[in-house]
Amino acid sequence: MTILPRLAVTAALLVAGAGTAAAQQCGGDFGAFLEGVRQEALAKGLSPAAVEHAVADMRIDNKVLARDRAQGVFAQDWRQFASRMVSGYRLKFGRQNMQKYASTFDRVEAETGVPAPVITSFWGLETDFGAVLGDFETLPALATLAHDCRRPQLFRPHLMAAIEIVDKGYLTPQEMRGAWAGEIGQTQLLPEEYIAFGTDADGNGRVDLRKDTPDVLMTTGKYIASLGWRRGEPWLEAVKVPSDFPWDRAALVNKEPRSSFAALGVTKADGSPLENDGLSSALILPMGRDGPAFLAFPNFEIYLAWNKSLVYSLTAAYFATRLAGAEPVDMGNPTPGLSVDQTKVLQEKLTQRGHDVGGIDGIIGENTRAAVRTEQQRLGLPADGWPTQDLLSAL
Secondary structure, X not given: OOOOOHHHHHHHHHHHHHHHHHHOOOOOOHHHHHHHHHHHHHHOOOOHHHHHHHHOOOOOOHHHHHHHHOOOOOOOOHHHHHHHHOOHHHHHHHHHHHHHOHHHHHHHHHHHOXXXXXXXXXXXXXXXXXXXXXXXXXXXXXXXXXXXXXXXXXXXXXXXXXXXXXHOOOOOOOOOEEOOOOOEOOOOEOHHHHHHHOOOOOOOOOOOOOOOHHHHHHHHHHHHHHOOOOOOOOOEEEEEOOOOOOHHHOOOOOOEEHHHHHHOOOEEOOXXXXXXXXXXXXXXXXXXXXXXXXEEOOOHHHHHHHOOOHHHHHHHHHXXXXXXXXXXXXXXOOOOOOOHHHHHHHHHHHHHOOOOOOOOOOOOOHHHHHHHHHHHHHOOOOOOOOOOHHHHHHO
């Protein structure tokens, strides 16, 4: 069910740097490659029996290569994606699971500081609370991607960690199944994360992130905490923004005290005043000034660390606020955005004007939004960073 695999997102960003991977053994005869894997795993102190068991399961999976080569641009806008993913079904079952595993969630929060709605948001979006775990064989998938010389520096360490999962007795090679890029379990953690944070929370003697829900919740909480989660602080809040707001200040990279936004007339979604404090905040307008608006706090960075896609990260964070009791956000009436092909044309035009948009890829990332704001200001348009057909025509 993984909507936008985390490792795949990172992998796509590293394709251009694949030439730096020469230090990692890749390509060539697959048998020779496996011998290198075997020797590296043994040198790490993993047991010969586990190494042989794992290596025997490795092969080239052409379905993985096809999926890797076919990665497309994530084209849905935030309103489309969030409306589909934060569904009544997920809200209902998310709340039921928070109640069902309340004692475990209490333990997790006491130990890590990460509250139940945050973990549950990832749990729901990644696998529908464990219902859809993925059916790619992990060891063949990672061996395939590590052997492929595009990004072995990314995948080979996870291949080694997957062997260690076998060595520790957490999962057998046959049990180890998940997403095509190597993510495993109910919250789709990567093998290195599995090893680093895996916790036997139910005390049955092994860490099983596919079947043992207490293990899943505690391990996920520890992983999120490792990313820098700040105990007791919010992560996201829907807000209302006045029509005379200086729109160029609405940017994820623009961090200001919450009191600054309050002074500019930003209020809570229900119109009540914001807290007048110094908590670092950024105003996010995922679909421009006429769409929904959010204040993102330092804990929102953890969502971006989990998945670099703003559309996914903002959806997961919004889902967590709903699970925590927030009302549905006002989606507003945003101006329609651009298609992927139109965005590429826009990026070409912006590049011709000297802007660094991070590549002509059809993705509206922060570099593209920054360039859009600059051009909107130059053209006398509200600089909200949302690319529209009017802007494209003006350029």
